[in-house]
Amino acid sequence: MKHTPRFIQRHHSNALQIRAELLQGLHAPIAHTSPKYLYDELGSKLFEAITCIPEYYPTRVEASIFRAQADALAKLVPKQASLIDLGAGNCQKAANLFAVFEPARYVAVDISVEFLRGALECLQRQFPDMDMVGVGLDFSEHLQLPDALGLHPNDPRVLFYPGSSIGNFTPNEALAFLKQVHACCAVNPEGGLLIGVDLVKDARVLQAAYDDELGVTAAFNRNLLLHLNTLIGSNFKLADWAHVGLYNTELNRIEMHLEAVRDVVVTWPEGSRHFAAGERIHTENSYKWTIDAFTALLHDAGFGQATVLTDPQHQFAVCWAPV
Ligand code: AVI
Numbered sequence: 001m002k003h004t005p006r007f008i009q010r011h012h013s014n015a016l017q018i019r020a021e022l023l024q025g026l027h028a029p030i031a032h033t034s035p036k037y038l039y040d041e042l043g044s045k046l047f048e049a050i051t052c053i054p055e056y057y058p059t060r061v062e063a064s065i066f067r068a069q070a071d072a073l074a075k076l077v078p079k080q081a082s083l084i085d086l087g088a089g090n091c092q093k094a095a096n097l098f099a100v101f102e103p104a105r106y107v108a109v110d111i112s113v114e115f116l117r118g119a120l121e122c123l124q125r126q127f128p129d130m131d132m133v134g135v136g137l138d139f140s141e142h143l144q145l146p147d148a149l150g151l152h153p154n155d156p157r158v159l160f161y162p163g164s165s166i167g168n169f170t171p172n173e174a175l176a177f178l179k180q181v182h183a184c185c186a187v188n189p190e191g192g193l194l195i196g197v198d199l200v201k202d203a204r205v206l207q208a209a210y211d212d213e214l215g216v217t218a219a220f221n222r223n224l225l226l227h228l229n230t231l232i233g234s235n236f237k238l239a240d241w242a243h244v245g246l247y248n249t250e251l252n253r254i255e256m257h258l259e260a261v262r263d264v265v266v267t268w269p270e271g272s273r274h275f276a277a278g279e280r281i282h283t284e285n286s287y288k289w290t291i292d293a294f295t296a297l298l299h300d301a302g303f304g305q306a307t308v309l310t311d312p313q314h315q316f317a318v319c320w321a322p323v
Helices: 015-027 041-050 058-068 070-076 114-126 171-185 203-209 216-232 291-300
Strands: 006-009 082-086 105-110 131-136 157-161 192-198 241-248 253-260 264-268 271-275 280-287 307-310 316-322
Touching: 006 114, 015 216, 015 271, 041 216, 058 070, 058 192, 058 316, 070 307, 070 316, 082 171, 105 114, 114 131, 157 171, 171 192, 171 291, 192 291, 203 241, 203 253, 216 241, 216 253, 216 280, 291 307, 291 316
Parallel strands: 006 131, 082 105, 082 157, 105 131, 157 192
Antiparallel strands: 192 316, 241 253, 253 280, 264 271, 307 316
């Protein structure tokens, strides 16, 4: 049977909610913004460019694990499942695994259904017999798949969360999120989670990955200011801000900040803030995990014994966590 992709958009946060959240962060003693605001149209393209730069190893190493461990994954992951791809973007990572998992249905989830439309239509032409659905949903706070998806409880669900996106949550947030993922795939005992996680390693390797020589990560971070100008009508000027990417060894996390290079006053309708030279806006954390700590986290979230697959240098891990 030939399928055409279906598309479902859950409600977006409205402009007032977004504004209130951003202004609260900008007025905080240590100004901060959620990493999700790094991804406007240009930000998403800059992130894709990051995945190609020599210093940013996670995407390449994860892909190498998927290639090298295809046979092992084929034995672990149930066939004919619903493959639910969280943060699917261009859908390519999941598509590369279709031959291994032979899913009956592919559900691509991203913050906006518009990010998925082109990729899913193209993929449907290549796999006309697979049921494909694009879902626009901000799952970062609440993972609830829409009933309109028509997922049957008897179909095993494989949740796919690659790319170490879990690292952009704090450990507490990651636990809360993984509990929701567990509840979502526990409807069938064959289900589970396939997740990619970046591992703790030499600080110099980490630092270089988030402060590359070409300045692509700097552009990705600084583009946030242009996005803020659009969202809240502020007057951030790129020339006033520098990218900072540093590894916090105590907390095992990369931190991205934007640092004022001189005293600046930023204004927006009904408000303003003075930033002294050297003052920062904290824009992202990217936590790195040890294998032991991450498998303990999966266990605490309710999953069974995880299988961990890594590259020869133990830079990155792909974990299969059965329900
Ligand atoms: C999307 N996320 C997993 C990336 C990371 O490595 O934390 C985002 C990123 N930030 C800077 N470079 C890449």
